[in-house]
Amino acid sequence: MAPAHAPRAPHARPVLSCQDVEKLYGTRSNVTRALDGVSFDVAAGEYIAIMGPSGSGKTTLLNCVSTIDRPTSGHIYVDGQDITALRSGQLSKFRRERLGFVFQDSNLLDTLTARENIALALTINHAPAREVPARVEQVAARLGVADVLDKFPHQMSGGQKQRVAAARAIVTNPSLVLADEPTGALDSKNSRRLLESLEALNADGATIIMVTHDSFAASYARRALFLKDGRVWNEIVRGTKTRKAFFDEIMDVVSFLGGEGADVR
Amino acid sequence: MYAKIALGNVRKSFRDFSVFFLTLAFGVCVFYAFGSITDQAAVIQMGEDQRRMVQALTDILSGLSVFVVIILGFLVVYANRFLIRRRKREFGIYLTLGMDIRHVSLIVVIETLAVGVVALAVGLLLGLALSQVMMYVTAGLFEATIKGFVFAFSPSACLSTVACFAGIFLVTLVFNVTTVSRYRLIDLINADKVSEKVRLRSLPLSVVLFLVSLALIGVAYKVLLEHGMMEEGPYFAIATGLVTVGTLLFFFSISGFALRALQASPRAYLKGLNMFVMRQLNSRINTAWLSISMVCAMLFLAICGVCTGFSVATGMNESLKVGTRYDMSLVSYPMGMASALVSADPEEGPAAADGYDAIARLRADLPNYDELFRDAVQVNQYTYDAEGNPVVDTTVEELFANTDFTGNATMQTMMQGNTDQRLVIVPVSQYNALAQMVGEKNVELAADECLLWNDMSSLDELWEAVIAQNPEVEVDGQTLRFADEPLARLPFSDSSAGGTVSGALIVPDDLVPEGVGPTTTVVNLMYNGERSEVEPVAVAVIDGAYGDIMNQGSTLDAWPVWMCTTAQSLLDQASGTTVVVTYLAIYIGVILLVCCATVLALQQLSEAADNVGRYRVLAELGAEKRMVDHALLAQVGVYFLFPLVVAVAHAAVALSVVNDIVALLTGFQIGTALVGTVAFVVALYGGYFLVTYLTSRSILSRA
Numbered sequence: 001m002a003p004a005h006a007p008r009a010p011h012a013r014p015v016l017s018c019q020d021v022e023k024l025y026g027t028r029s030n031v032t033r034a035l036d037g038v039s040f041d042v043a044a045g046e047y048i049a050i051m052g053p054s055g056s057g058k059t060t061l062l063n064c065v066s067t068i069d070r071p072t073s074g075h076i077y078v079d080g081q082d083i084t085a086l087r088s089g090q091l092s093k094f095r096r097e098r099l100g101f102v103f104q105d106s107n108l109l110d111t112l113t114a115r116e117n118i119a120l121a122l123t124i125n126h127a128p129a130r131e132v133p134a135r136v137e138q139v140a141a142r143l144g145v146a147d148v149l150d151k152f153p154h155q156m157s158g159g160q161k162q163r164v165a166a167a168r169a170i171v172t173n174p175s176l177v178l179a180d181e182p183t184g185a186l187d188s189k190n191s192r193r194l195l196e197s198l199e200a201l202n203a204d205g206a207t208i209i210m211v212t213h214d215s216f217a218a219s220y221a222r223r224a225l226f227l228k229d230g231r232v233w234n235e236i237v238r239g240t241k242t243r244k245a246f247f248d249e250i251m252d253v254v255s256f257l258g259g260e261g262a263d264v265r
Numbered sequence: 266m267y268a269k270i271a272l273g274n275v276r277k278s279f280r281d282f283s284v285f286f287l288t289l290a291f292g293v294c295v296f297y298a299f300g301s302i303t304d305q306a307a308v309i310q311m312g313e314d315q316r317r318m319v320q321a322l323t324d325i326l327s328g329l330s331v332f333v334v335i336i337l338g339f340l341v342v343y344a345n346r347f348l349i350r351r352r353k354r355e356f357g358i359y360l361t362l363g364m365d366i367r368h369v370s371l372i373v374v375i376e377t378l379a380v381g382v383v384a385l386a387v388g389l390l391l392g393l394a395l396s397q398v399m400m401y402v403t404a405g406l407f408e409a410t411i412k413g414f415v416f417a418f419s420p421s422a423c424l425s426t427v428a429c430f431a432g433i434f435l436v437t438l439v440f441n442v443t444t445v446s447r448y449r450l451i452d453l454i455n456a457d458k459v460s461e462k463v464r465l466r467s468l469p470l471s472v473v474l475f476l477v478s479l480a481l482i483g484v485a486y487k488v489l490l491e492h493g494m495m496e497e498g499p500y501f502a503i504a505t506g507l508v509t510v511g512t513l514l515f516f517f518s519i520s521g522f523a524l525r526a527l528q529a530s531p532r533a534y535l536k537g538l539n540m541f542v543m544r545q546l547n548s549r550i551n552t553a554w555l556s557i558s559m560v561c562a563m564l565f566l567a568i569c570g571v572c573t574g575f576s577v578a579t580g581m582n583e584s585l586k587v588g589t590r591y592d593m594s595l596v597s598y599p600m601g602m603a604s605a606l607v608s609a610d611p612e613e614g615p616a617a618a619d620g621y622d623a624i625a626r627l628r629a630d631l632p633n634y635d636e637l638f639r640d641a642v643q644v645n646q647y648t649y650d651a652e653g654n655p656v657v658d659t660t661v662e663e664l665f666a667n668t669d670f671t672g673n674a675t676m677q678t679m680m681q682g683n684t685d686q687r688l689v690i691v692p693v694s695q696y697n698a699l700a701q702m703v704g705e706k707n708v709e710l711a712a713d714e715c716l717l718w719n720d721m722s723s724l725d726e727l728w729e730a731v732i733a734q735n736p737e738v739e740v741d742g743q744t745l746r747f748a749d750e751p752l753a754r755l756p757f758s759d760s761s762a763g764g765t766v767s768g769a770l771i772v773p774d775d776l777v778p779e780g781v782g783p784t785t786t787v788v789n790l791m792y793n794g795e796r797s798e799v800e801p802v803a804v805a806v807i808d809g810a811y812g813d814i815m816n817q818g819s820t821l822d823a824w825p826v827w828m829c830t831t832a833q834s835l836l837d838q839a840s841g842t843t844v845v846v847t848y849l850a851i852y853i854g855v856i857l858l859v860c861c862a863t864v865l866a867l868q869q870l871s872e873a874a875d876n877v878g879r880y881r882v883l884a885e886l887g888a889e890k891r892m893v894d895h896a897l898l899a900q901v902g903v904y905f906l907f908p909l910v911v912a913v914a915h916a917a918v919a920l921s922v923v924n925d926i927v928a929l930l931t932g933f934q935i936g937t938a939l940v941g942t943v944a945f946v947v948a949l950y951g952g953y954f955l956v957t958y959l960t961s962r963s964i965l966s967r968a
Binding site: 066068089092093094095096097099101107108109110111112116119120121122123124125126129130132133168 | 537544547879883884886888890
């Protein structure tokens with residue numbers, strides 16, 4: 001079995017490449033460095049988890065990658081395109097064509113049915129109307145939400161909502177799926193179900209970046225990146241290890257990092 | 266401390282308070298300006314007639330004030346509710362900090378008072394300015410003058426404004442305090458997270474209800490158009506009831522229907538943000554349909570009121586131009602009232618003694634007759650011959666019954682309700698004398714020809730149909746046919762209404778029976794000089810000579826004057842009426858219109874605040890700004906457009922019926938006023954729409 005980091009060979013062009021990304025907040029006299037020179041690459045078909053304690057810069061990094069925020073300096077390339085140089089008019093086009101989002105609180109539109117929520121991502125993308133229903137059905141089947149397609153968000157469970165949100169994120173075949181604490185609001189059973197779904201999507205070729213501070217969730221990824229005080233502090237690769245072994249390894253780093261595991265020690 | 270918090274709140278969220286503030290200030294301004302009309306008019310130099318008109322206007326306005334205060338009160342409470350709802354979370358924070366709910370109420374009270382007092386002051390200042398402008402406009406409408414610069418301040422109007430709005434404040438305060446004290450902390454803290462629960466309605470049911478509503482409205486239109494407003498029976502009530510229920514159902518079901526209809530076409534539904542917009546509308550209509558129906562009703566009233574008002578005023582002025590061609594008209598009934606005719610002996614009475622020559626009698630009674638009048642023509646209408654039998658056997662009712670004429674509903678009602686009024690005859694020589702006096706062409710009649718005299722232009726078509734289908738008529742045993750141009754249109758006498766004769770035959774002189782008196786006679790006079798100079802003298806002289814018999818006692822004795830109408834007094838009264846009607850129409854129209862627009866604007870703004878989250882999701886999904894703006898425009902546009910379209914449709918049908926009545930009374934078509942009214946409505950309403958859209962957009966893009 002090929003090692004997971006094989007696609008990261010230097011000749012392959014990465015889907016995402018962050019180069020020395022800095023993000024400063026505050027005034028000249030009182031500067032907070034949320035990101036302090038973060039550099040890393042994500043290859044096509046990778047599934048990486050970004051971990052770190054509160055205040056480490058995870059969310060800022062995700063916001064910069066998703067073009068919701070702009071880095072102060074440094075460059076972010078998606079499919080070779082420098083997104084820090086995009087004008088605001090091009091940003092929405094970039095977002096809808098290249099990115100898919102999954103949030104902690106699914107962020108489904110409460111006035112639309114699940115089917116319409118998923119379809120909306122396509123119609124915003126100007127997909128031809130005749131293709132829409134079939135694509136929605138197909139992606140819903142992949143995520144196991146075909147039976148709730150005609151329900152409204154308030155009629156669904158939290159897990160179903162998250163899976164519908166995941167379906168909405170991937171229905172446009174984005175280059176990158178960005179998941180921000182996707183299991184944060186779910187119980188353990190639904191968490192597992194969602195993580196299995198994401199794993200399956202990754203197996204089908206989707207590139208996923210997941211921000212989480214849940215070590216269990218991170219253990220589903222192929223690689224874990226640890227942030228601390230705005231810098232990449234450590235990186236571990238699952239490789240051929242079992243998920244359990246990978247989880248233990250992550251827990252060790254987390255404990256060492258002085259994050260959640262610190263008091264366990 | 267609480268005052269400091271409260272004032273700080275007002276300063277910080279001035280934007281939110283501005284809607285409440287503007288609504289209040291506007292209400293105060295308009296209320297004061299119209300309440301001070303009496304005091305404004307006191308400054309203007311105007312005639313006694315006009316002063317009486319102003320008094321009448323004041324009386325009507327003070328009656329209307331109750332209605333206006335209720336509407337404004339509703340508006341203020343509504344605007345205030347919007348404000349309170351937006352601040353739930355803030356109140357929650359106060360409570361978690363350990364503040365007592367009574368103290369939170371106190372803060373709200375201080376805020377409301379602060380904004381209210383400032384709004385009252387600003388409103389009064391604006392009201393003063395507006396009343397100053399109105400004063401000059403009033404003077405212009407009355408064609409009166411104001412000497413020099415005058416500043417009119419009305420203490421009574423100021424006082425009543427302050428009193429009314431103090432009352433409205435009080436209601437608002439009670440409302441606020443009860444609302445705030447009913448809140449529970451958990452609801453306040455979670456206010457942002459809990460989105461309004463979307464109630465669902467079955468779409469097929471919406472479709473059925475929508476079709477039913479259309480059917481109801483259609484039937485109501487049909488009933489109203491067929492039966493009009495004047496016909497006896499329950500038709501008008503039925504039409505009103507049907508259209509009310511229909512409209513309610515319409516707004517209840519329209520969004521569901523539209524959603525279903527659009528879903529049927531995937532090509533349209535699955536395009537851009539279309540389905541988002543449709544779902545947005547459908548989710549809100551559950552709570553909004555009732556207020557939208559209210560708005561529609563108010564718009565309907567505003568359009569109808571303004572339109573009818575303007576057209577009555579304009580119509581009167583138009584018909585006055587026609588109705589004041591003679592300087593003075595003296596009408597009398599030399600043989601007494603029609604009912605007493607059969608028994609009355611034609612030889613009796615003062616008219617018979619004078620040989621029915623009214624002009625000779627006037628000349629004899631008025632010493633300065635020749636000084637005052639340069640010309641006079643007497644016109645007689647004869648109904649009976651020497652034996653007391655009708656000269657023309659045919660009654661007007663019979664003629665109408667023999668005529669196939671599909672006029673509008675009002676006309677039909679009038680035709681059916683017409684009495685057994687007889688056709689009367691007038692000698693052609695008298696008509697020609699009248700024509701000559703005002704410089705019109707004479708008519709020529711062959712021995713077997715006659716004309717039909719009708720000075721109500723709205724009935725021209727009816728009479729033309731009657732003549733075409735009944736080309737011959739028998740007068741005193743002789744058959745006459747109508748001449749090639751059968752209608753004579755000169756006014757019979759001066760009048761402010763559409764006309765005074767409809768259904769008199771102008772016949773060759775030799776057909777007029779000898780030795781018989783006319784049933785109605787008029788002397789139309791022209792002054793020897795300017796109307797403004799001669800009229801007061803002439804009226805005084807006639808009053809002196811006949812004051813004890815005019816308009817009182819027996820018509821038989823009131824010879825040669827039963828009723829005296831003068832052109833100048835008609836014109837004066839009309840200018841007064843124009844002012845009254847115009848002001849009423851504007852007052853009611855503007856108040857209602859602004860109310861509707863404000864309610865819609867507030868609804869949309871509060872919705873925009875609720876929608877921030879949804880629009881953020883759209884942005885995250887990569888929807889372009891242009892696309893999102895379009896969606897918002899569609900959403901706001903539908904809310905503003907739908908009630909307007911329905912109200913205009915209702916108004917068009919109602920006005921077409923009202924039009925028949927107005928046209929009958931004044932000969933004026935409402936259509937002319939409709940264009941102006943619609944332009945006015947679109948400007949005011951459109952302005953609100955634009956402001957609402959832009960504000961919503963900025964609320965959404967700020968988030």
